[in-house]
Amino acid sequence: MRVATIQMHDLVAGTLSETEDGYIFRYHPQYLSAPEAQPVSLSLPLQREEFHDKRLFPFFDGLIPEGWLLDIAEKTWKINSRDRMGLLMACCRDCIGAVSVFAEEDSP
DSSP states (O other): OEEEEEEETTEEEEEEEEETTEEEEEEOHHHHHSTTOOOSBTTBOSOSSOEEESSOOHHHHTTSOOHHHHHHHHHHHTOOTTOHHHHHHHHOTTOSSSEEEEEGGGOO
16 A cells, blocks of 8 residues: 655645545545635545545546656656556655655655
């Protein structure tokens, strides 16, 4: 199982886990209780319950680069283009926008 920490602006918003059955996203309780808490995506509204999907949630998949930038990432980090979680953790630490993704062991 691989786990990524999801940040919204500079706050830890939750975790994204890749399991044998698919993907799980959950908001941290501390984030949910923060007055400045915002959903990371309209498709992932603020809630205490986990989100489950067989495939990587479209919002997170959309953060992964495409085209020539994806080719560079695949060659540099030797990550298969089908390894969406690996690409997400390798390429999305400093995305355009408010969301950042860190491998759990690299989490700030």
